[in-house]
Amino acid sequence: MEVYLDNAATTRVSEKATEIVEKVMRDDYGNPSSKHIKGFDAEQYIKKSAKIIADSLKVQPKELIFTSGGTESNNMALSGAAFSKMRSGKRIISTCFEHASVYSPLLALKDFGFDIDFAPVDELGHVKIDELLKLIDDNTTLISVMYVNNEVGAVQDIAAISKAVKEKKQDIIFHVDAIQAYGKYRINPKKEGIDLLSVSGHKIHAPKGSGFLYVDEKIKLRPLIFGGGQQKNRRSGTENVPAIAGLGEAVREAYEDFDKKIEHIYALKEHFLKRIGEVPGTHVNAIGENVRDTAPHIVSISFDKIKAEVLLHALEDKHVYVSSGSACSSNHPGISSTLQAINVRKDLLDSTLRFSFSRYTTVDEIDYCIDVLKELVPIYSKFTRR
């Protein structure tokens, strides 16, 4: 049995998305900027995807910019907003809990004289709103908060944070990294006070290289990429039509029978959590009284006396695929700042695995994973470093 429990890293592209990607590549391969019918046909795919996505967020299609994925969306949002507002101030606030694709562009902005600060989170991974508000001053132009944390699945009350922030300073641009949230939550940027929202396609069964940034129509961003003026000059470069078409289809599927799909994933998580206790020496991270206050698809487990990478490869040998830390940063061994931020015990920082599910995951697969863990953990906790 092959059990893929690394869906927070990336997902299998759905059948329907694959079909439409192939159709665009084979048949409707025109450049959407071309004036002839081939160009027109290609453009229709983009319009259709934009409409589907806009409907899912209850926003207008013109408020979407297609990108190459989450990292580009985050970069575009942060650099774009920072530079377009730099005359009114150069202070930006985020949390100590962000993905590298938020953290790194913010650090890069420091080189241009921006002042960056990070608000702390509590043990369940919730931003301490009071502390966040204290960091806001007159020069603050931009705030960036992650919707669902990629390592532990903690969920922020985005509407509450946005409301508090805007009460303190009304003209702040509020960016949300929703890369692990979109497709798992019904997000309504207008109601939740979100000005910028980053999304990645490959986390929701669309192809890699797809994604978008929602930009409220009132916000002007300085572009990252200049060129032929595509996407109303906001992101030049010939649109990746196959990926955009696949993304639209994947979004349509994700929000079709939405409650049923999410219920299935929560049921998997609850089953997993019920059984993980059978494995000796395990600790569940960042889940409080109610599992459903956390994201449906992510579980973070720490294991006594086993190095995460060893267990990961032992699981791999049994064809169970999981992550240590987040896959994006696995090539740079280091201790997860997220786990430190939520006060995971020091000796467990390097002993934590992330299991992440999708709507394709089955209960049998979870059972297999737990059974394998029950077999492997006693073996590998026997031999430890000194």
Add this chain to the structure above:
Amino acid sequence: MNYKAFLIKYAEIGIKGKNRYVFEDALCDRIAEKLKKVAEGFTVVREQGRLKVNCPDVYDYDEAINQMKKIFGVWEICPAYVIEDASWDNLAQKVGDYVEERYGNTPHTFKVEARRSDKSYPIQSPQICSDMGGVILDRFPAFKVDVHKPEITFYVEIRNFAYVYSESVKGLGGMPVGANGHAMLLLSGGIDSPVAGYMVSKRGVTIDAVYFHAPPYTSERAKQKVVDLAKLISVYTGPIKLHVVNFTDIQLAIIDKCPRDELTIIMRRYMMRIAEHFAYKNNCQALITGESIGQVASQTPQSLVATNAVCTLPVYRPVIAFDKQDIVDIAEKINTYETSIQPYEDCCTIFVAKHPVTKPYLHIIERSEKKLIGTIEELVEKAINDVEIIEVTED
């Protein structure tokens, strides 16, 4: 100008006696193999004290030079102008044409050196030098003779044809692979062992390799890194038979039964034993390691006594007295450094004790190892039987 021939000067082969042909043939083969990647139609022939490469009409000159610069045994590569009719008048005309084409009539100081392998040629070498100097001076008034520090030296060699050349590209030196036996390299993912393999191979030794991996403690990527390193040195050494040995169970048995501070030493003794098994199996005359005195606890002179004691074959340790930076310099030169520093854990470091022994006594290590009797034999046999062999060749 695309040269029709290269004269290849070789390094130490020239001093060999009756078995010189073995070395020359090996070098001919290595050159032919490399040039095949550049274009079809190169031929390599032996000529008194030189090799001659005949070039096809169309080929990429820079790429040809680049390939020949990766062949052990090549001392100098001289792109040469071939003059088939070596009669004096024609020779004088063609040498002049060569000078014109290469240098025009811009001011240079020069001298001519001549070599007459064809002793039936009517003019003797010193005479050729001075007469040819005169020819050049007549035709290129801007040129001046300087026999002590000339800017250009024109070499004229009279063989069955005549050759003229004035430039040479330095080769790697050493001896052609295949000329000097066969050795088994203990290849880890680090910086030192690929360099050690390169250095021994440079003396003409054919190389195969053993890598010990320890899944799940080491990852698929760590193994791929070693395959990549083998690929990189195979550019110089030729194809490498890489033996991938699963070492996990042996390692765990040692952890289970032996003192932790002796773990690395005992592990390395088993690695040597297993490597030697494959060395004998492949008719090798030696093992090669990247050990360097004092670099880590297992490479102190005392530790080397302990690991060396299990070997019956000689162990070549070419970087034994090198500073780390000197090894890094070579790794950078042979393009393995970038790959070596990829951060994947190898099986030597994962269970390493905080304070491993640095001055082990052989008899104490041997006593500790006795505790493995009864379990280890079967594990070693299994590791040997389950070996995965990867035939690594350059891309």
